[in-house]
Amino acid sequence: MHQRPFSESSQIINLFSRHFGRVDVIAKGSKRPKSKFKSFLQPFLPILVSWSGRSQLKTLRSIDLNIKQKTTLPNKQLMSAFYLNELILSLLTTTDPYPELFDCYALTIDKLSDIDSSESVLRTFEINLLSQIGYAINFQTEAMSSNEIEAEQVYRFVVEEGFIRSNTTTPHHSLIKGSIIKAIEKGDYSTSQILKAAKRITRESIKYHLSGKELNTKKVFRSIHKSN
Numbered sequence: 001m002h003q004r005p006f007s008e009s010s011q012i013i014n015l016f017s018r019h020f021g022r023v024d025v026i027a028k029g030s031k032r033p034k035s036k037f038k039s040f041l042q043p044f045l046p047i048l049v050s051w052s053g054r055s056q057l058k059t060l061r062s063i064d065l066n067i068k069q070k071t072t073l074p075n076k077q078l079m080s081a082f083y084l085n086e087l088i089l090s091l092l093t094t095t096d097p098y099p100e101l102f103d104c105y106a107l108t109i110d111k112l113s114d115i116d117s118s119e120s121v122l123r124t125f126e127i128n129l130l131s132q133i134g135y136a137i138n139f140q141t142e143a144m145s146s147n148e149i150e151a152e153q154v155y156r157f158v159v160e161e162g163f164i165r166s167n168t169t170t171p172h173h174s175l176i177k178g179s180i181i182k183a184i185e186k187g188d189y190s191t192s193q194i195l196k197a198a199k200r201i202t203r204e205s206i207k208y209h210l211s212g213k214e215l216n217t218k219k220v221f222r223s224i225h226k227s228n
Contacts, residue, residue, distance in 0.1 A: 001085045018102040022094045025051050025060040037063055044073055044081055044109055073113050080118040083217040091133055101132040120189035126202040135209055138162045139185030151179040157201050159208040
């Protein structure tokens with residue numbers, strides 16, 4: 001996920017594992033040229049590791065490449081992949097296992113290696129992430145009721161509440177048609193309208209649960225768009 005200096009020769013490595021969730025380890029001597037860890041400590045590289053220690057910060061003992069899951073990401077998708085990593089580091093607590101989210105992450109990285117546009121893949125991951133950490137978005141029924149979302153109705157989305165039916169007939173950028181909500185629930189991102197709505201819904205939810213913290217990858221995205 002991420003690495004940062006710990007001492008002159010060592011680093012703290014943030015790992016994401018299938019059975020232990022987020023784990024922080026010290027890689028002793030990893031900054032030395034001949035370190036046995038050095039070549040394996042790269043983002044998005046599937047590895048097999050062992051660690052020891054009783055404190056929250058573990059000590060890395062061994063590391064090897066997981067050949068079965070090796071994926072090479074094209075440069076154009078690297079920023080999207082770094083965004084996934086930052087979401088995990090920002091929203092997941094350490095040592096809580098998230099096996100389904102881990103599998104979703106691995107699948108998402110694999111898909112990013114073989115597509116031109118990352119939008120639908122990112123939306124699927126964001127929705128899955130929110131669900132796994134206890135903040136699932138209800139795309140099936142209206143907020144605070146058991147009334148099913150209706151395709152021909154329009155709704156506004158409120159984080160922590162859900163989709164609230166609107167009685168207005170005047171089009172507005174904050175209103176979402178029920179048919180679009182249903183499409184997102186099915187994972188159908190076949191139109192730009194659906195993608196745009198899904199992005200707004202997930203970004204509003206993520207921003208809320210980050211408690212105002214701005215992701216570094218978002219800052220980079222903005223600077224890239226400005227320069228273009």
